Amino acid sequence: MENNLSKLQIPREKCWQLVEKYVSPEGRLHLLNTEAAMGALARYFNGRSARGGPAQGGEDEHTWAMCGLLHDIDYEQITGKENMEAHMQEHCGPLTEKFLKEIDFPDDLIRVIQSHNEVQNIPRDSRLAKALFAVDGLTGFIVAVSKILPDKLVSSVKLESVLKRFKEARFAAAVSRENIYTCESELGIPKEKFVAIVLAAMAEAEEHVNN
Ligand SMILES: [Fe+2]
Ligand SMILES: [Fe+2]
Structure with a gap:
């Protein structure tokens, strides 16, 4: 897959300030x-390439x-989920672009972010875009599983x-399994492995939040 997306130069601190500005705690x-x-x-992709096989690495961790x-930077600034149709129409639209431009986020990466909402009809033509799409529902799904413990x-x-x-099917019914399973068809990662990677990453993040 072509991988000529911008490498993000904006430090996390600046990205986080944008989150604080537009998203509630x-x-x-x-x-x-x-x-x-x-x-x-x-x-994962970079490590896999290092162990041989076709060159698959070269993914910039910070950019990803x-x-x-920042992928849902607009979601509290648009019509709420009580009107799901309007919410989905507006999500990842002009407001996302406007907010991300405030910190000079590169255009191609803005499109990657916007492409995670299928309603916007933006092709997910990079591994980064495919990963964001597959992972989005899974993070929420894992949170839902944690809530019953x-x-x-x-x-x-x-x-x-x-x-x-x-x-x-009734558990966290709003989360599309089909979207999550694109980890296999689009990224070549078996779903067991995909869940394991995301689960471990989220558990580690939770430690930072709680400490
Ligand atoms: Fe979203
Ligand atoms: Fe999301």
Whole structure:
């Protein structure tokens, strides 16, 4: 796959300031989880190439992580989810572009972020875009699994429980399993492995939040 996307030069601190400006403390958790998951996926691809096989690496961890951190920057500034149709129409539209331009986020990476909302009809033509799309629902799904545990901690969530819950259509019904499973068709990562990577990354992020 072509990989000529911009390498993000903007430091995390500046990206985080944008999150603080537009997203409430409660809303930030999903962004932090997605940041952690995307960083871990970039490392996965880079590590895999280092062990031989076709050159698959060259993914910039910071760029991936910041696209994760900022992917829903607009979602509290548009029509709320009580009107889901309007919410989805507006999500990742002009406001996303406007906000990201405030910190001079590169145009091609703005498009990557916008492409995670299928309604925008922007092709996911990079591994980064495909990863963001596949990971988005999974972070929320794992949080949902953690919420039914006594300690409500992601670090207590077992890989097998997540896989089992996937098959329960009524559990976290709003999360599209189909989207998550594009990790296999689009990224070539078996879903067991994909969940393991994201789960570990989220558990680590949780430690930072709680300490
Ligand atoms: Fe989104
Ligand atoms: Fe999201």
